[in-house]
Amino acid sequence: MPINFFKHLADQNSAHILRIIPPEHLKEVVEGFYVFKAGNPAERELFFNDGYPVIALMQNENVSVSIDGHTKCVGNTWVCGGVLRNIYCESELHFEDCLVIRFHAVTFFKLFGINEDCFQKEQVFDFSEIAGYGFETFKETYYHCSSLEERMKVVVNFLSEKMSNYSYPRVLIDIQNHINRQGNLTVRDLLDSYKKVRLNYKWLERNFKKHLGISPQSYLLIRRFLNAYIDLDALTSKDLLQIAIDNGYYDDNHFIKDFRRFSGVPPKTYFNRTIKALKTVKDDCSL
The missing domain is CATH 1.10.10.60 (Homeodomain-like)
Known part of the structure; x- marks a missing residue:
């Protein structure tokens, strides 16, 4: 995420972020849903992660990131996690109304059936790489929604279908x-x-x-x-x-x-x- 997301996240009274509490059955997986209302005025914004993997759903704007000088497009639905070093958003984008899903790391990897070292290889990538079955339908439905309430229902249903039984040290x-x-x-x-x-x-x-x-x-x-x-x-x-x-x-x-x-x-x-x-x-x- 743009590093300023975490600045606003730390300010509990910030008008730039709206936090939506996850439903009870998803609280073990999702730390919170956030609507990012702050824009991105800088031409190049430093990307960072605070230890909680996130999935960002942009408003139809594709994101390109510069990783050690090499540009990569990660689309309008992307994942961010691990330790990010010298990674920047490559072009000026507007993050208003971007929906950010912030996950507990201990359950994130199990939810999507991926290895725990995946962020050592890539720290920012297209969500389609790990989303699995039903992603295209989810994406099409999400971007046809006209309100935040409708989009939240689509996201909750998609994540709920992926819930399974697994164990981890609480x-x-x-x-x-x-x-x-x-x-x-x-x-x-x-x-x-x-x-x-x-x-x-x-x-x-x-x-x-x-x-x-x-x-x-x-x-x-x-x-x-x-x-x-x-x-x-x-x-x-x-x-x-x-x-x-x-x-x-x-x-x-x-x-x-x-x-x-x-x-x-x-x-x-x-x-x-x-x-x-x-x-x-x-x-x-x-x-």
């Missing part, structure tokens, strides 16, 4: 929620927090990779970076060093290295580019 969802609430954590912190259930490193490593598709270290890394990015984007009085330390980095150089890893450029270059793009859009609107 504590994994609790661990994910604990990480999201606490923010700055290490693997050692997790092990200490779950002493009562005798959580050990080998179990954590094995089950994160098996059910979430990434290691616990990678999950903590993307959460830490996202929190620091949102803090930096908020334009507070904090300097870069303070933001880095507040979000679990040793120093600002450590944060800058991570920023380069995820965006391809240092923070100053990234935000200068973003400010310039926003100014261009405002100037165009005033003409």
Whole structure:
């Protein structure tokens, strides 16, 4: 998703995102349905994922992404997950009314019958690659709907038909929620927090990779970076060093290295580019 989606997601009072609670029988699979009401004014928007795989249903706009300089079209229904590095939306798009389905990773892979390492090979791809039986009918019906209520019924029915019985360690969802609430954590912190259930490193490593598709270290890394990015984007009085330390980095150089890893450029270059793009859009609107 565009990284600003998560900025609005973190703001519970944001007018840019409408959250729709999934029906009871889908809560084990779907964390939430979101209607993304914020536009995408930048020519190139950094893509990111916070550890929850998503399926995005655009309003008939095909999305092209740049992955390490190579352009790829992922259509108007696409999947995003895993650890995204230096991936950008290639052209200016409007994300208004884009429906985002945010999944629990521990059940996402089972729901679509795919391997847990699929996001190690591709982080953004066309939904048709994993949707399975009934996708063409689902897509045609979805895009013929004239209201959000109708589209939601189509999505819920499609996901409900894919529900099946499978098992997974329920504590994994609790661990994910604990990480999201606490923010700055290490693997050692997790092990200490779950002493009562005798959580050990080998179990954590094995089950994160098996059910979430990434290691616990990678999950903590993307959460830490996202929190620091949102803090930096908020334009507070904090300097870069303070933001880095507040979000679990040793120093600002450590944060800058991570920023380069995820965006391809240092923070100053990234935000200068973003400010310039926003100014261009405002100037165009005033003409």
